[in-house]
Amino acid sequence: MRRRAADYRRPARRRLSCWIWGLLVIFSVAGFALFVLHHNQHQEDHVEQTALETNTKNERVVHKHLNFTEEILSVRSYARQLAEQMTLAKAYVIIAKEHNNFHLAWELSSKIRSCQSLLSKAAKKNEPVSLDDAGPIIRSLSSLIFKAQDAYYDIATTMITMKSHIQALEKLANVATVQSTVFGQLAAESVPKNLQCIYIKLTAIWLEKNSLRELADERRNSLQLVDNNLYHFCLFSDNLLAVSVVVNSTVSNADHPKQLVFHIVTNGVKYGAMQAWFLGNDFKGATLEVQNIEDFSWLNASYSPVLKQINDEDLQRSYFERTKDMSLEPKLRNPKYVSLLNHLRFYIPEIYPLLEKVVFLDDDVVVQKDLTPLFSLDLHGNVNGAVETCLESFHRFYKYLNFSNPIISTKFDPQACGWAFGLNVFDLIAWRKENVTALYHYWQEQNADGSLWKLGTLPPGFLAFYGLTEPLDRRWHVLGLGYDLNIDNHLIETAAVIHFNGNMKPWLKLGIGRLVCSTSNSHYPEKLSTTLPQIINGSMVIDAKGPRRSLKVRRKMSSLKYAIKGNQFKIRHDIVVSIQRKSKREM
Numbered sequence: 001m002r003r004r005a006a007d008y009r010r011p012a013r014r015r016l017s018c019w020i021w022g023l024l025v026i027f028s029v030a031g032f033a034l035f036v037l038h039h040n041q042h043q044e045d046h047v048e049q050t051a052l053e054t055n056t057k058n059e060r061v062v063h064k065h066l067n068f069t070e071e072i073l074s075v076r077s078y079a080r081q082l083a084e085q086m087t088l089a090k091a092y093v094i095i096a097k098e099h100n101n102f103h104l105a106w107e108l109s110s111k112i113r114s115c116q117s118l119l120s121k122a123a124k125k126n127e128p129v130s131l132d133d134a135g136p137i138i139r140s141l142s143s144l145i146f147k148a149q150d151a152y153y154d155i156a157t158t159m160i161t162m163k164s165h166i167q168a169l170e171k172l173a174n175v176a177t178v179q180s181t182v183f184g185q186l187a188a189e190s191v192p193k194n195l196q197c198i199y200i201k202l203t204a205i206w207l208e209k210n211s212l213r214e215l216a217d218e219r220r221n222s223l224q225l226v227d228n229n230l231y232h233f234c235l236f237s238d239n240l241l242a243v244s245v246v247v248n249s250t251v252s253n254a255d256h257p258k259q260l261v262f263h264i265v266t267n268g269v270k271y272g273a274m275q276a277w278f279l280g281n282d283f284k285g286a287t288l289e290v291q292n293i294e295d296f297s298w299l300n301a302s303y304s305p306v307l308k309q310i311n312d313e314d315l316q317r318s319y320f321e322r323t324k325d326m327s328l329e330p331k332l333r334n335p336k337y338v339s340l341l342n343h344l345r346f347y348i349p350e351i352y353p354l355l356e357k358v359v360f361l362d363d364d365v366v367v368q369k370d371l372t373p374l375f376s377l378d379l380h381g382n383v384n385g386a387v388e389t390c391l392e393s394f395h396r397f398y399k400y401l402n403f404s405n406p407i408i409s410t411k412f413d414p415q416a417c418g419w420a421f422g423l424n425v426f427d428l429i430a431w432r433k434e435n436v437t438a439l440y441h442y443w444q445e446q447n448a449d450g451s452l453w454k455l456g457t458l459p460p461g462f463l464a465f466y467g468l469t470e471p472l473d474r475r476w477h478v479l480g481l482g483y484d485l486n487i488d489n490h491l492i493e494t495a496a497v498i499h500f501n502g503n504m505k506p507w508l509k510l511g512i513g514r515l516v517c518s519t520s521n522s523h524y525p526e527k528l529s530t531t532l533p534q535i536i537n538g539s540m541v542i543d544a545k546g547p548r549r550s551l552k553v554r555r556k557m558s559s560l561k562y563a564i565k566g567n568q569f570k571i572r573h574d575i576v577v578s579i580q581r582k583s584k585r586e587m
Contacts (some may be wrong), residue, residue: 001047006427044149078134079122082115085141091162092148098161104148111141184503194509195241199273202240205280206272209360212279216290219279224261224287225353231372234352236293236344237363238270240277241507249367251283256372258285263352265344268294291351293340299347304341305444342457344466345421346440356429361497362422364482364505369496374425374476382470383436385425387477390417402452412466419469421458422499423477440464 074080089108095103116138122129206212224230233250237243243264251257262283266274271292278288293299301308344351345360354357359374361367379385389395396415397403431437443463446452453459478495480487482502494496500506 018301065537078129078138079119081138082119082129083136085145086112086115088145089141089148091165092145094165095161096148096151099151101151103550104144104151108141108144108148111137111144115141152240166324195507199240199270202273202276204429206276209276212276215279216275217287219287222287222289225263225289227261228354228356230259230261230287231375232261232263232352232355232358233361233371234265234348234358235361235363236265236341238267238339238341238364239507240270240273242363242505243274244277246361246363246365246367247278247286247288250361250371251286253367253369254284254286254372255370257283259372260286262288263291263358264289265291265341267341268292293344296351298350299340304347305441305448307445308342309448310340310343345424345457346437348426348458349431349437356427357429358426360421360424360426362370362499362501364500365497366421366500367497371496377425377470378470379425379427379430379470381430383430383434383468384419384465385427385470385472386419386421387423387474387479388417388419388471388492389479400453400462405452407446408452412463416462416466417471418458418462419471420477420479420499420501422479422501423460423472423497425470425472429510430448434468436464436468 024227089112093105093112096102096108118129118133118137119127122133220275235243237247243266247262247264250262251260254260264274264278271290299307301311348358348360357375359371374385375386395418396414397412397418399418400418401412401414403409403412403414421499440460440463443452443460447460475494476496477499478487478497478500479499480490481492481498482500482504484502
């Protein structure tokens, strides 16, 4: 057995060597730890620096008329960075709570509230978010996001969580969209309180003054109402304000207003107010006739199938009781579709048996040019002259009619071009020859169960006037001002008639602002924008109480005394005095 070799080193030197190696190992570990820490800190600083340096060039930009929506969408704005960081932080709040890290979730939530507060203040002040305000929040939120990313590095979990979060937000957005559509439809169907008060006051005047009723009887027998050498326009509506705008704008732009004749039909509720208004105002010598639809005894359920459908209890319930059945789109629940006034356009030859040609106008149009040249247009034997709307794909026949039904598919072209009601030239001689009203009745009977089209007057109009419509120049009739936010101003300026079809009517607060407010480059607002606010805001509503009541009454009465030129209204002095006397008695 060998003996171990002798170690001649001193014990003290051996201990010193061990200490040296130990210190080297400790320093190496410490250096590695410092390197990792420094690397992480450098990465955090890089994230913060990147976030802060994005907009340094924009820090001193002067913002005039700041649009905060554009500000928050701008890639180079601090508001956009804060919004993006908030979105990411909200996702990590959910993840942190799922991992029971409530402290991190609380810190993230606190910073999110700080971001929201800063953005809210900037929006109220109408100023961009500055670097001084955004810098500390961006740094601290970036640090927390990096901490969350380091703690929850599972990308798959993060993606699943964010996906579920996005889906929940999409559901909320869909619900909000449906609510917005329904509320918008309700607003479009409503009558402003101020306008309703005008109806009541004018109806009272009509009932009190025998002279107005005698004057109406005299005008009812006027020979001008049946003179085919004059220019005849017909309107069917229960909206006094809208009809007044149509009449005023037509008369104001006519070369010979005394040759114009307006035939207005309304319902029994608004008949007195309409008579009082039009008999109490002069429209440059134009002739006006107001009729009550309830006086048309020949228009009954035995003659008109649409009247039978309108009186159907189930249909009435679906409109006026607001059932939970959502099979109909909100826009198709508009009560105008069950109003006989809306269908009266198909009975024009019966209403005016002695007339040969008329121009039909909707109550939501504004006339900007002389319309008398329409009466000299050659319709080439057709019944209806209208502007075609097939430049847009959704105005083809297949969008309105059910072509899966053989009754439709075998007789009509699904790609046939649609046209618009609102401005129509009707040759009543050709109408009677083709018996268009009978065609309308036939298609209404075929659609008794609603299988051919949903609702409205346009689909049966397409069917009844199929092959009998003469296209007009587009400049005669420009549509879409009640729903199209991007309609070209040049089209509006050059149009003879502009049509506010859609829910955003100019007499409602939800109307498109640039089309209602006066602008230098829009012909319509110059003529009408002052009229509507004066009539609506200057209402005859007297609801004040106490000692301030007389002051409010005087203010409202003074707003009614406007003498308006052009496309605007004029309230006669005797009507204002009558209202003032009643107001004094009430006080």
